[in-house]
Each structure stands twice: as structure tokens, then as C-alpha cells.
Amino acid sequence: MYAILCPLRIAVLLFPAFTALDVFGPLGVLNVLALNHSMTLSLLSTNMNPISIDRNIIDGVYEGNPDRESHYFTQYVLPTHTLDDAPEADVIIVPGGGGTRNISATQPHVDWLKTQVNDPALSYMMTVCTGASLLARTGEIAGRNATTNKAAFNWVKSVEYADEVNWIPKARWVVDGHVWTSSGVSAGTDMTLGWVEHMYGKEEKERIRIGMEWNALEQEDDPFAEIMGLV
Ligand SMILES: *[C@@H]1O[C@H](CO)[C@@H](O)[C@H](O)[C@H]1NC(C)=O
Ligand SMILES: *[C@@H]1O[C@H](CO)[C@@H](O)[C@H](O)[C@H]1NC(C)=O
Numbered sequence: 369m370y371a372i373l374c375p376l377r378i379a380v381l382l383f384p385a386f387t388a389l390d391v392f393g394p395l396g397v398l399n400v401l402a403l404n405h406s407m408t409l410s411l412l413s414t415n416m417n418p419i420s421i422d423r424n425i426i427d428g429v430y431e432g433n434p435d436r437e438s439h440y441f442t443q444y445v446l447p448t449h450t451l452d453d454a455p456e457a458d459v460i461i462v463p464g465g466g467g468t469r470n471i472s473a474t475q476p477h478v479d480w481l482k483t484q485v486n487d488p489a490l491s492y493m494m495t496v497c498t499g500a501s502l503l504a505r506t507g508e509i510a511g512r513n514a515t516t517n518k519a520a521f522n523w524v525k526s527v528e529y530a531d532e533v534n535w536i537p538k539a540r541w542v543v544d545g546h547v548w549t550s551s552g553v554s555a556g557t558d559m560t561l562g563w564v565e566h567m568y569g570k571e572e573k574e575r576i577r578i579g580m581e582w583n584a585l586e587q588e589d590d591p592f593a594e595i596m597g598l599v
């Protein structure tokens with residue numbers, strides 16, 4: 369168990385077409401944790417517009433194929449701060465999703481992350497799924513171990529500076545110093561529960577896990593590496 373920061377300041381980085389569960393799985397855990405711990409949350413974006421999980425909706429305007437009816441199938445999240453006025457955080461969580469593939473749209477996020485990753489004021493840098501590609505693109509995790517979504521593994525390994533990272537093919541999540549990276553989507557929730565255990569102990573993790581009826585995989589349990597032919 370580590371010294372408990374008070375209040376614990378969490379920031380989640382958002383961009384269009386983030387994967388919903390990458391954000392709301394970890395927040396599902398932290399929402400319960402926050403009932404009994406002093407915590408703050410900021411949701412960061414390039415501007416204050418609602419952010420859609422649909423990659424074709426930019427600043428609230430649908431820019432994709434107008435014949436595609438499923439653009440009504442989306443959800444929006446309201447940011448609390450822009451990257452320019454982001455409050456200091458103890459923990460930064462970066463989700464993945466289709467939006468990470470848009471290199472130009474996510475460049476402001478990468479530029480901001482670059483200023484944060486190795487800032488001594490930051491206690492934990494976490495990514496879920498292909499959020500690891502944004503972290504790799506900062507060039508600030510050279511030589512570190514990391515993992516990402518096994519179905520997108522080779523794409524993530526192809527982004528700028530990703531060749532400097534030691535990508536671990538079989539791991540539900542990887543911890544290297546203050547950098548925590550998880551495998552795909554649901555793995556972010558397992559990693560967050562693992563982080564609760566690291567911070568507050570196993571009993572607290574189990575209290576939350578059982579309350580949310582989450583069938584957690586452990587750090588070394590990664591059936592998806594084999595399914596995707598990575599091991
Ligand atoms: C969490 O806080 C609530 C009230 O705020 C209290 O009833 C409950 O016992 C606390 N649980 C733990 C595990 O501390
Ligand atoms: C990338 O995002 C920009 C908005 O920042 C948008 O104009 C462009 O169409 C997107 N590209 C793709 C391939 O989705």
C-alpha cells in the first residue's frame with residue numbers, strides 16, 4: 369500500500385470516438401471508490417463541446433456519410449476543462465478507441481500528454497486499450513514496458529516512437545514505474561481494480577469488485593494474446 373494522496377485528483381483525457389467502456393469501466397470503479405475517499409475528477413478535451421463516441425461527430429456536427437442512419441447511435445460526454453486550463457492531476461487516464469487512429473485530431477492530446485508523462489507531480493499515468501498509442505507518440509515512454517489491445521497490437525506498434533517501447537504481448541495490464549497500460553477495453557477495468565489494490569489494499573479492491581459483480585482477470589491472465597496469435 370502506498371501513501372494516500374488527499375484529495376486524489378483524477379483526470380481523464382477525452383477525444384472524439386473514444387471507446388465508452390475504456391472510460392466508464394475505470395470510472396465505474398472510481399465512482400465507488402470516491403464514495404469513501406476524497407477525490408476530484410476532471411474530464412479534459414481540446415474545447416468544452418460535448419464529445420461523441422462516434423468518430424464522425426466532431427464538435428457536435430456529423431461529418432460522415434449522411435446515408436448512415438447509425439450516426440444517431442451515439443453518446444456524448446461533457447468535458448469539465450480544456451487541455452489549456454487542465455488542473456494538476458495525480459492520475460491521468462487515457463482511453464483508446466477509433467479516435468486514436470486520427471493522428472491529426474489527437475495531436476493536441478499527444479502534445480499535452482508529452483508535458484505530463486514524466487512530470488514529477490504526476491503519480492500515475494494510465495492508458496486503456498489503444499490509448500497507449502497516444503502515450504507512445506509522446507516519445508516519453510522510451511524503454512518502458514507497455515501493452516495495448518491485442519486486436520490492435522501491430523497498429524499501435526507502428527505509430528511514431530512506438531519502436532522505442534517494449535511492448536508486452538501477453539498481459540492483461542503492465543506496470544512500469546508510474547506508467548500503467550492495459551490491454552483492450554474491459555482490461556482497463558481490471559487494471560483500475562488492480563490499482564485500487566495497489567493503493568488501498570486487497571480488501572478495498574474486493575469490496576468494489578464484488579459490489580459491481582465484476583469477474584476480474586488478474587495481471588497475467590490474458591487469453592486474448594493467444595486468440596490474436598501474439599504468443
Ligand atoms: C463508505 O462510506 C459510507 C458512508 O459515506 C459508509 O456507510 C460505509 O461504511 C463506508 N464503507 C467503507 C468500506 O468504508
Ligand atoms: C480527423 O479529424 C479531423 C478533425 O480534427 C477531421 O476533419 C478528419 O476528417 C478526421 N479524419 C478521419 C480519417 O476521420
Ligand SMILES: *[C@@H]1O[C@H](CO)[C@@H](O)[C@H](O)[C@H]1NC(C)=O
Pocket residue numbers: 513534543544545
Ligand atoms: C519489462 O519486461 C521485461 C520482459 O520483457 C522484464 O524482464 C522486465 O522485468 C520488465 N521491466 C519492468 C520494469 O517491469
